Amino acid sequence: MSAAKEILSLTPTRLRSASRWLAVRDSALKQVLDENGYPDMWARPPGFSTTVHIILGQQVSLASANATFYRLKAKLGGTVTPEGLLTLKGSDLKEVGITRQKSLYIRLLAEQVASGAFLFDSLTSLPDDLVRSALTKHKGIGNWTADIYLSECLLRCDILPMGDIGVHEAFRDLKGLDSRPTHQELQAMTEHWRPWRSVATRMLWKFYLDGRELSNFNRRENVVK
Secondary structure, eight states, rough: OOOOOOOOOOHHEEEEEEEEHHHHHHHHHHHHHHHHHOOOOOOOOOHHHHHHHHHHHSSOOHHHHHHHHHHHHHHHTTTOHHHHHSSSSSSHHHHOOOOOHHHHHHHHHHHHHHSSSGGGGGGSSSOHHHHHHHHHSTTTTHHHHHHHHIIIISSSSSSTTTOOHHHHHHHHHHHHHSOOHHHHHHHTGGGGGTTTTHHHHHHHHHHHHHHHHHOOOOOOOOOOO
């Protein structure tokens, strides 16, 4: 029996070396590296709390998602746990700015985790496709949310988040396209980024966010399927 394939994780050293590797192979990414510098790690702790934060970031600005999450965190005494969240009423969640739909999503997830039916630790050793499958079984977790978890929490190296408008808009701008590509088109046009699409994504986020900071927007938008 062959040995299991090693799952590489992003490190600061790999992030920088892969950024240079990508810049050699794509003139648009070379422009980003030359003008914007190395991207940030965008690393987040794996687990329930971060997943709630990512869900709150669906289809809203980064600043809005952060504000809502930190209000929730304060409401729960500084730590977002499944057990703590389940003590809150719908009115409590509404008070901190969480919509009824997202309240349902995070409560259902909290129930699964609190009961032991779902363990985030079980995702660590799984390949990307199985992590995505395990996460998207939960109501309210679509491909974008799963991909962000893979890229930022598990630090997988080759994730191109489905439907991330920041990535699509940055790519459109850098490549001089008339419109944003679909995810399928973007995949086809970025095959040469493999196996470092998570790094390329971070480079595009940096380009996108740096440009919007200059214009007082500072948004990373996304859509969820």
